[in-house]
Amino acid sequence: MSNLLPPALTTLNIATRQSPLALWQAEHIRDRLLALYPDMTINLLKIVTKGDKILDTPLAKIGGKGLFVKELEEALYDKQADIAVHSLKDVPMQLPAGLVLGVYCTRAAPTDAFVSNTYAHIDELPQGAIVGTASLRRQCQIKAYRPDLQIKTLRGNVGTRLGKLDAGDYDAIILATSGLQRIELDARIRSELDIDMCLPAVGQGALAIECREDDAQILSLLAPLNDNKARIRLIAERALNRHLQGGCQVPIAAFAVLQMANASSVNANNDIANDDNGTILWLRGRVGSEDGSQLLKADKRITLSGTQDEQETQANQLGIEVADQLLNKGAGDILAAIYQTT
Incomplete structure (x- = not known):
């Protein structure tokens, strides 16, 4: 516990989407910060994003999940908000100039959940x-x-998607396990x-906090929330x-775990490497065609060493090397074909 606030910092504004899951995430971070800084006043700035408004078009055709964060980032630029809380899998790979992911939180369940009223x-599931799902990643692996x-x-917030399932529009739907768990x-x-069947999305199950890169006070305030081991995996x-x-x-799809040197296997659905005591970083990646006819797989393990910064550099390089494996197998052609149709 700490009540030592940075000088002149007594109020914090958190930008968040208005969906029940997004509000849970923002409130979770608010509560963790209040546990550290009980004298701080923390407000939620609730924003409706373009991604929340356009529900009748696949995300790939309207700009991807970056549509869920743009307005929150504008609030950071305008200094209406000090931080924005995101599900990391919604955060684009390139952040706008001047913004940074100041915190990678401890990861929750990374898996995809099978939801059905008829089948377990x-x-x-019967033939046909x-x-x-709204995810091409899920689609290609399920079709494979x-x-x-x-x-x-299937678009919309969790409640909307469940409502369409309950109305009989689908035999089953696929949602993130962590999202369902968070809203009980x-x-x-x-x-x-099973992760061997459907590898997770990049960052699935993790929360990240975005802030202004030059805001040293905010970065210092957030530091206790950072999970360094999760950060390495997610990088x-x-x-x-x-x-x-x-x-x-x-x-x-991409999923990284930390293993002990003598680990022979990983029960990925239980994410046993989440004890994060290991020094072996194992990254698996996949790229697939929309119809599942092609599903390219690659993986590599490295032994981490040195300081946190050095290990993060090693993790970044590992990501590049596994991506190169996929490109050498033809991932570039698959992705180019998909971009031409979206």
């Missing part, structure tokens, strides 16, 4: 069943696993997709995506 597992399934676009809808999760994932010139809404 994706393997139970309709599955809803079950080519017979029909994938239909765990009961809707019938099973979690590797984002470096892979960045090197592929991928956005947030492309069929690119």
Whole structure:
């Protein structure tokens, strides 16, 4: 516990979207900061983003998930807000000039959740069943696993998506496990997709805090919330995506874990490497075609050494090297074809 605020910093404004999940995330960060600085006044600046307004078009066709953060970043520029809280998987790989991810929080469940009112597992779906998702990453991996399934676009906040499932529009839908858990809808999760079948999105399950790069007071205030081990893993994932010139809404998956040197395997769905005591950084990446006919896979392990900054540099380089493996296998052609159709 600490009540030592930076000089002249007694009020903090957090920019957030207005969806129930986004508000949970902002309130979670607010509460963690209040536990550290109980005398601080913290306000939520609730913003409706373009991504929240356009619900009838696939994200890939209207600019990707960056549409969920642009207005929040404008609030940072205008100094209406001091920080913005994001689900990291929604944050573009290139940040606007002058802004930085000041904090990578401890990661929650990285998996995708199978949600259905009739079936308990994706393997139970009948031939031709309709599955809803807004993610090309999920679509390509599910189609690679079950080519017979029909994938239909599903947009909106969690409640809206569940409502469409309950109305009978879909046989099953796929959502982020962590999002359902955060808003206490765990009961809707019938099973979690095995990571070997459906590798997560870059940064899935992690929260990040964006702020102005030159705001030393805010960066100092936020420092206790940073999870250095999670940061290393997430830097590797984002470096892979960045090197592929991928956005947030492309069929690119990446997942990094930290292992002990003698670890023979990872139960990825339980993310056993989340004990984060290991020094072996293992990064897996995938790129797939929308119809699942091609699914390229690559991975590499490295032993981390040195200071935190040095390890972050090593993680960044690992992301580049795994991305290069994918490019050598033809990922560039797959992504170019997708960009031509969006």
